[in-house]
Amino acid sequence: MENLWSDGDAKAAIARHAAKGINEDLALRVYTTRLLGGEPRLVLHGGGNTSVKTRMSDITGTEIDVLCVKGSGWDMGTIEAPGLPAVRLAPLGELKGLQALSDEDMVNVQRCNLLDSKSPNPSVETLLHAFLPHKFIDHTHSNAVLSLTDQPDGEALARDVFGKRAALVPYVMPGFALAKKTDEISRAHPGVEGLVLLKHGIFSMGATAEEAYVRMIDLVTLAEKRLAKETRKIFAGATLPKAIATAAEVAPILRGLMSLPARTGGREASQRFVFEFRTGPEILAFVGGKEIARYSQQGPVTPDHAIRTKNLPFVAPAPEAGKLDVFARDTKAALEKFAAAYHAYFARHNGKQVVAKKELDPVPRVVLVPGLGLFGLGNTSKDAKIAADLAETTVAVIADAERLGTYECIPEPDIFDIEYWSLEQAKLSAAAEKPLARRIVVVTGGASGIGAATAQAFAREGAEVAVLDRDVSKVKGLGIACDVTDPASVRAAFDKVAATWGGVDIVVSNAGAAWQGRIGDVDDATLRKSFELNFWAHQSVAQNAVRVMRAQNLGGCLLFNTSKQAVNPGPDFGPYGLPKAATLFLMRQYALDHGGDGIRANAVNADRIRTGLLNDEMIAQRSRARGLSEADYMGGNLLGLEVTADDVAQAFVALAKAPKTTGSVTTVDGGNIAAALR
Template identity: 90%
Template sequence: MENLWSDDDAKAAIARHAAKGINEDLALRVYTTRLLGGEPRLVLHGGGNTSVKTRMADITGAQVDVLCVKGSGWDMGTIEAPGLPAVRLGPLGELKGLQALSDEDMVNVQRTNLLDSKAPNPSVETLLHAFLPHKFIDHTHSNAVLSLTDQPDGEALAADVFGKRAALVPYVMPGFALAKKTDEIARANSDAEGLVLLKHGIFSMGATAEEAYVRMIDLVTLAEKRLAKETRKIFPGVTLPKEIASVAEVTPILRGLLSLPAKDGGREAAQRFVFEFRTGPEILAYVGGKEITRYSQQGPVTPDHAIRTKGVPLIAPAPQAGKLDVFATEAKAALDAYVADYHAYFARHNAKQMPPKKELDPIPRVVLVPGLGLFGVGNSSKDAKIAADLAETTVAVVADAERLGRYECIPEPDIFDIEYWSLEQAKLGAAAEKPLARRIVAVTGGGSGIGAATAAAFAREGAEVVVLDRDVSKVKGFAIACDVTDLKSVRAAFDKIAATYGGVDIVVSNAGAAWQGKIGEVDEAILRQSFELNFWAHQSVAQNAVRIMKAQGLGGCLLFNASKQAVNPGADFGPYGLPKAATLFLSRQYALDYGADGIRSNAVNADRIRSGLLTDEMIAQRSKARGLSEADYMGGNLLGIEVTADDVAQAFVSLAKAAKTTGAVITVDGGNIAAALR
């Protein structure tokens, strides 16, 4: 483990914080916390915590002793001073004399002693930091330390590796009891540089920020060196099919299976998930091991992971290419067994709870697929990535643990206590989801104009948005370079969406261009070119979307940009209007043919929108030809107002939300009776 401390960087951190009125202690606490948080082998996604004991002014200006400790919701890798809220140290120290303290009372006393009432909740391990006498304290979930202690004989191994440099603390659930136990052991080992919490993590302590940080690095390095001595072969593999199905083929099936069914019997799933795929030699060896049902079902490598990954992952069957129906059947059976086991696990442990807990959903947050890799599963792309990161860490920790001996984590009752601990669940937040959260949306021609406005509108509604365009160099967010007139390009783009997020729910087929010319005189090549983009591209996009939607079995929504030209053709616009008219009827054909699959299909009929189709130059030409100002031309509708790309985007969003509407066309033009459908 590399020591990243830099005197120059430390001085710069002090100066930078001093300019904001922040003292040296807190400045250095932020600096070393970020050093630790930037190393994924030590800290991942809000795990771990740090503290410093210092003095600060209260509201009266009096200097008081405080503990600045990591606040809930802050990540150590990006933390700033507000992420280390100051708590009055005196009242916390007085709690040491109590024999017991409920979690609710612990949180209350911590919050009531904050110098700033608006600060985040201090860490659930605040009292542990407060009871120890050291000025700077660091806590991480080091991979190497976990591999060493997640063993049947982990205590003996740790004692041998660390000797008197670190005292050993048996597993106790975080909170008041752990704080008391740790204080007791620390006082009995006053010369120890650190504390190893068996099957949990490691603490290091010091009089300075540098000392505590360096001790953490040195102690973790001792564990790494011990593990490096082990060369035992692990994870002997099972026999896999000669050809494994692709990620793009497998993910929609899994996503459909994991989504919870609608409570009203409708086609819209009550709860969808977003996926994140990971693979590589280490992961493939792990998921393809003969003993996967043993080591993968033990439980989390550190208790903190349980709220993100649940206790154990789902083991799916190996997907053989060309036999996806078999994979779907076997995967469903595996999921059904997982769900039944989860219900039994909950019932087993909830029977001892007073008051009883409310069961969480039984869906796995990690899926292992032999021959392919692993998937993180979450309510959003961010959540799925977190689950996948933790799953990758699990692979690394278990691999080292198995080389050393036999992986063994905390017992199942302790896993349940952590998973259903209100203080841990609070980390996940209780914010209401946006209307289109968990939906995966693809927008063609999303790099500019109506497409860009539509992509932004869906993102504001909480959807995971993918932009497809020929030029995505300036697109913010996830984008795929795609020529919608090329069948292979479209197929590859949709496969990438499925492999990246797990599938697709809503597709806005928007890409188009306006060719002009008198229909009896236009060059055939121009007409064919227009049909390629303004009709055939829509068909190719919709066809690929339906392919994935049917594999998911979750329904879906197709949205087409049909244009006013489809029903109210303009002079010299036949090359554009003809394929658009075909696209309008294409949208209705999809509604007719795939309604039974829960796939809705609707269109938007827009006119006079500043976009890639109607450029400023074209607007100037048309308004001049009609003897109108540009404002009068653009507002030349019944309402007398200009219609924008954002207005069209909102129409697409509204249709996406209209769960019981299909085969419809919404007109967005400010009022043009000639273009009104009848």
């Protein structure tokens, strides 16, 4: 483990924070916390914390002793001073005399003693930091330390590796009891550099920020060197099909099977998840191992992971290419067994709780697919990435643990206590979901104009949005370069969306362009070119969307931009209006043929939008032709209002939210009776 401390960077951090009125102790605490948080082998997604004991002024101007400790929700890799809220130290120290303290009372005491009531909740391990006498304290979930201690003889191994440099703490659930136990062991070993929490992580302590940080690096390096001595081969491979299906083929099937059925509203209303796929040599060796049912089903490598990954991952059957129906059937049966096992796990331990818990859903958050890789599941793409990151870390830790001996984590009752820990569950359930959360949306022509406004509108509603366009260089988020007139390009784009997030729920087929010409004079090449983009591209997009949606079996929504030209043609706009009219009827055919699949199809009929098809030059030309100002032309509708790209976007969103509407055309033009439909 590389020591990244820099005297120059430390001095710069002190100066930068001093300009904001922040003292040197806290400045250096921020600096070394970032060093630790930037190394994923030490800290991953909130899995660690740091503190410093210093002095600050309270509201009266009196200087008092405080503990600045990592606050809930802050990432150690990017933390700033507000992420280390100051808590009055003396009241925390007085809690040592208590024999017991509930988690809720502990949190209340900590919040009551914040110097700033607006600060985030201090870490659940605040009392551990407060009870130890050292000025600077660092805590990580080092992969190497976990591989060393996640063993049947982990204590003996740790004692051999760390000797007198670190004291060992048996596993105790984080909170008041762990703080008391750690304090007891620290007082019995006053000269140690660190504390190794068996099957949990490691603490290092020091009089300065540099000393605590360097001790962490040195102790972790000892564990890494011990693991490096082991060279035995692990994960003997199981027999797998010669040809494995792709992630794009497998993910929609998994996503559909793992969506929770809705009580009302049909398939489309099901509670679904967003996926994140990972693969590589190490992952493939892990998921393809002959003994995967043993080493993958022990539990999390460190307790904190259970909050994000649940107690166990789901091991799917190996998906043979060309036999996806068999994969779907076998996966469904395996998931039913997984759910039954989860219900039994909950029943086994819930009866032993002082206060009964409410059972969580039985859907796994990590899926291991032999021959393919692994998927992380979450309510958002961010949550799915977190689950996948933790799963990758689990692969690395278990691989080293198995190379050294036999992987063994904390006992099942302790896993249950962490998974159903009220303090951590409160973090995950605090935020209310937006209307289109967990929905995966594809917008074609989404890099500009109506498409860009539509992509942004769906993102504001909580959806994960993929933009398909020829040029996606300026697209924020998932942009996929795609020529919608090329069926192969469209298929590849939809496969990428499915492999990235697990499937597709809503598609806005928006890409188009306006070719002009008198229909009696226009050449065939122009008309055919317009049909390629304004009709055949919509068919290609819709076909691929339906392909993925049917694999999910969750229903879906197809939305088409048909324009008013489809029903109210304008002079010299035949090359544009004819394919648009065909696309309107294409929409209705999808509504008719795929309603039985739970797939809705609707269209938006828009007109006079100053963007995309109707640019400034065309507006000026049409205004002059009618003897109108541009303002009068753009507002030349029954309401006298100019219609914007966002107005069209909101129409698409409204149709996406209408679960019992299909075959409908929504007019967005401010009022044009000639273009109005029933």
